[in-house]
Amino acid sequence: MSRSRLAGLLVLLAVVLSACSGSGPQTALNPEGPIGRTIDDLWELVFIMATVVFVIVQAALVYTIIRFRARKGDDSEPVQMHGNTKLEIMWTIIPVVILASIGYPIVKGIFDVRAIAEGPDVLQVQVTGHQWWWEFEYIDLADETGRTLVTANELFIPEDTKVNLTMTSADVIHSFWVPILAGKRDVVPNRVSNMTLIADNPTAPDAPHPGQCAEYCGLAHADMRFKVHVRTQADFDTWVDGQLTPAAIPATGTAGSGYETFNITCVACHNATVADSDGAVDLGPVRTIEVDGVTFTSSLAPNLTHFGQRTTFGAGTFENTSEHLAEWLSDPSSIKPMRPEFNDIAGGRILGMPNFNLSNDEINNLIALLEGWE
Ligand code: CUA
Numbered sequence: 001m002s003r004s005r006l007a008g009l010l011v012l013l014a015v016v017l018s019a020c021s022g023s024g025p026q027t028a029l030n031p032e033g034p035i036g037r038t039i040d041d042l043w044e045l046v047f048i049m050a051t052v053v054f055v056i057v058q059a060a061l062v063y064t065i066i067r068f069r070a071r072k073g074d075d076s077e078p079v080q081m082h083g084n085t086k087l088e089i090m091w092t093i094i095p096v097v098i099l100a101s102i103g104y105p106i107v108k109g110i111f112d113v114r115a116i117a118e119g120p121d122v123l124q125v126q127v128t129g130h131q132w133w134w135e136f137e138y139i140d141l142a143d144e145t146g147r148t149l150v151t152a153n154e155l156f157i158p159e160d161t162k163v164n165l166t167m168t169s170a171d172v173i174h175s176f177w178v179p180i181l182a183g184k185r186d187v188v189p190n191r192v193s194n195m196t197l198i199a200d201n202p203t204a205p206d207a208p209h210p211g212q213c214a215e216y217c218g219l220a221h222a223d224m225r226f227k228v229h230v231r232t233q234a235d236f237d238t239w240v241d242g243q244l245t246p247a248a249i250p251a252t253g254t255a256g257s258g259y260e261t262f263n264i265t266c267v268a269c270h271n272a273t274v275a276d277s278d279g280a281v282d283l284g285p286v287r288t289i290e291v292d293g294v295t296f297t298s299s300l301a302p303n304l305t306h307f308g309q310r311t312t313f314g315a316g317t318f319e320n321t322s323e324h325l326a327e328w329l330s331d332p333s334s335i336k337p338m339r340p341e342f343n344d345i346a347g348g349r350i351l352g353m354p355n356f357n358l359s360n361d362e363i364n365n366l367i368a369l370l371e372g373w374e
Contacts, residue, residue: 025210028179032209032230033198035113035182042109046102053098113183117162117196125155127167128289128296129174129187129213131351132220132338133315137297143244145280147273151243152302153315154208156229158236163197168291170298171349175215178228184214192292199230206311219337220352225316246275247305247373258369261362268345269301269353272373287348300350308374322367329363331355 031037068078081087128135138149157163167176169189176195177184185195203209213224231239250256262272263283271284289298307313310320314336318324327335338352358366 026179026212028183031180032200033181034200035196035198036180038109038112039183042106045105049098049102113196115196116194117164119162121162123157123161123163125157125163125165126294126296127165127176127187128298129167129169129171129176129217129224130298131171131218132213132224132336133302134176134213134224134226135297135299135302138240141240141244143280147244147280147282148297149240149243150271150297150299150303151306152299153225153312154227154229154310155211156231156236156239157197157199158233159199159202159230161198161233165195165197166294167193167195168289168294168296170289172217173215174213174217174224176211177214178209178211180209181228186215190291192294197228199228201230202232202235203228203230205229208311211316218351219339220315223315223317223336225312227312227316242309242374243306246273246280249274249276250369250372254365254368255372257361258365258367261358261366262369265356265358266304266366269299269350270304271299272303272305272307274305298348300345300348301353304370304373306373308371322371325367325370326363328353329356329358329366 028036029040029043031040124138124140126137126139128137134153134155136151136155141149165176165185167185167187168191169187171189173189174187175184176187178197181197181199182195185193187193199209208227208229211226211228213221215221217224250259267284269284271282271286273280273282275281285300287298287300288295290296302313307320312318313320313325314328314332317336318328324335332338332353332355333340336352340350340352340354342351343349343354
């Protein structure tokens with residue numbers, strides 16, 4: 001092997017092996033919940049058994065090649081041993097035993113992981129996948145007028161609680177995946193799919209579990225991310241109360257001007273629930289779709305009622321800072337690939353936020369409004 005080839009091979013090896021470092025946040029190898037653990041345990045079992053089989057087979061192969069090689073001056077035929085019943089029974093039974101010992105836990109694991117969580121203690125969340133963001137509705141959590149808790153891209157769940165996700169898609173096939181908590185589940189238009197999430201421990205406020213759409217769904221597929229925040233039951237209840245409280249209408253100042261812009265521009269697609277003198281009022285459209293007898297919230301764009309509280313925006317892609325927001329509001333498609341020119345609001349098909357050519361003042365006012373809506 002030439003020196004340059006050897007160098008190339010070493011570089012390739014370094015690149016490939018660096019994938020094994022396990023330091024990435026979206027890893028399924030350090031599960032934080034029983035379902036993720038079931039999958040990880042199966043992976044370990046199969047990996048260990050496959051490694052043992054590999055080592056034994058390779059060792060036998062290398063030994064045989066060296067020990068029984070043709071020696072100089074010896075032209076005789078090697079010993080012929082086809083039709084050896086004992087050997088044939090042996091190499092049939094051993095793989096059967098190995099496959100059965102892997103197969104049983106795998107099939108059991110598939111059923112365990114796919115079981116739909118039921119019962120009064122299960123938190124029900126409906127998920128609608130959109131090009132390119134996620135909508136979450138807590139169908140059992142509502143204010144006194146019956147308005148359910150709807151949020152986007154940041155899912156809050158209590159620790160040690162079974163969460164049943166009932167999912168569908170508003171457009172194309174997506175796939176819901178929180179590597180650290182569970183496997184992937186396809187989110188398919190005109191179909192309902194389910195998956196269960198259970199998380200062991202609360203996450204730090206700035207370190208939620210990352211999630212990712214895992215089915216190619218067009219331009220911004222890679223930026224169709226989300227976060228899962230795990231809270232203690234008490235903190236989760238506080239969060240729910242906050243979410244069900246309508247946002248305040250700012251009367252004056254930059255936020256007040258931002259509120260005017262919001263009502264002219266943003267409400268065509270985005271909803272926000274505000275506290276009016278008559279009670280809670282939805283500023284934007286509230287849309288639903290019906291799939292297999294289940295009614296899903298299916299908004300044109302993320303609900304912004306408590307936007308100021310979110311750690312990210314743009315479907316879990318950008319840290320929620322005023323700098324990022326200013327970039328986004330001045331031209332959304334410049335930082336996230338979208339095709340708003342194909343939007344059809346009446347038809348309910350949205351492919352991203354258009355550039356509204358907002359002035360710097362309008363942008364700063366909107367940021368003041370949105371950051372104030374905590
Ligand atoms: Cu949605 Cu990929």
